[in-house]
Amino acid sequence: MSATPAALLVDRLTKVYADGTHALDALELRVPSGCFFGLLGPNGAGKTTVINAAAGLVRAPAEKVYVFGHDAVRDPRARLLLGLAPQEVHLDRFLSARDLLVFHGRFFGMRRADATVRADELLTVFDLMGKADTKPNRLSGGMRRRLLIARALVHRPRLLVLDEPTAGVDLVLRHELWRYLRRLHATEGVSVLLTTHYIEEAEALCERVAFIRDGQIVAEGSIAELRDCFGGERLEDAYMEAMQT
């Protein structure tokens, strides 16, 4: 481990699911601390598996995934440092939007009063205060997506992991989310790992990008570096080239 540990370090992680699917093949990935990092790849490339291994939603061996130097499997401190907004929106339908955020904060060890203050702060930031007492199944798709991202932020993680946060989201909301994420990254210094199918989203937000294919990272660098490496005017050209070589 270096003196300043990476926000996320994946060290030759292989993952084979019970049905025999090889999701990850000795994958290596380093997300620098403080970086807005994009992970791009086609469906089934292994993006969600990497993220879920870091967040504890997929069974993974110990000493393969580290969050700010803490083993994601063995050390619960790793969980406190990571906030996850999964691809699918799954929200507890028995709780109101505010309670959902408060309980999340409390699951992560916050005192009730602190969690309530933080929940209200995030409800305001994500324009959900008017729906604070509404249950998730009464919210629109866009509101639920925002609530999911707010939930990931309640316990003040140092690494925010967003798995396709704008998939199926209309253009206006997508730009709103970009605005939230830029502000969060700039003002709170939160490291962000973003997976997306939208190349323009990665171009708009990410400082560094990795391409993933068949469970392996095939290229990683700044957007300029990737364009230089693979050629082309845009990141999309580099991506297409990387996926075809």
Added chain:
Amino acid sequence: MTTATLRDVQRRGTLALAARESQRVVVLWTQTILPPVVTALLFLAVFGGALGSRVGEIEGLPYLTFILPGLLVLTVAGSAFSNNSTSLFQAKSEGYIEDVLTSPLQPWHFTLAYMAGGLVRAFAAAAVLAAIATPLTGGVENAPLAVASLLLTGLVFASLGVITGIWADSFDQHAFVANLVVVPLAMLGGVFYTARTLDEPWSTLTRLDPLFYLVDSTRAGLTGVHEAPVWISLTVTAAVASALFATATWLVARGWRLKP
């Protein structure tokens, strides 16, 4: 972060999950607390009231008094089991369990917190039943023993509910355990009869049912009447509760049916 601070974080997280589970029980009280109370009162009315006078006394007790401890055990067992198996199954099938699985809670915290919800439901239902029924059956012989026996009942079936909730991928599987494991255990556990009045092999089979010991020690606490030595009843059920809790925690730690 020091180990002590981390433990504090996990303690608060465990209490929060227990609170979330208990809140669900209270909010859904017409589905969680009312049905087991009504069922037990119907058993009391039919077996204790309508048929009790024909049955006469068992072990020197009026039939209503004889069956009340067993009905309390059934209420606690059924409520603790179904609460945990249903809540966990819902969280799993609807996906929001990920909020807990990504938290810093250890597997035993997870198991304990889910069990707390089942125990709240079980004791709320049992308290209502006891408040209605005990004035009809007389006083309580040994309250701490009765409470300890009911607590052990809750622990056994709350753990079994967690295991079932983790295992079940459909409501059919959940119902399978409820109908083919819990109900037979309940019916063969000596709620309505004494084991010593049965012929072999039924007498021995009844004594192999852990619920028999829970009913027997609860009956000892409420009425002073029992078949097995109380220390054996408490030891057997404490061992079963410990084994089931350890099994549930081990399954959570492995991520069995919770994580791909």
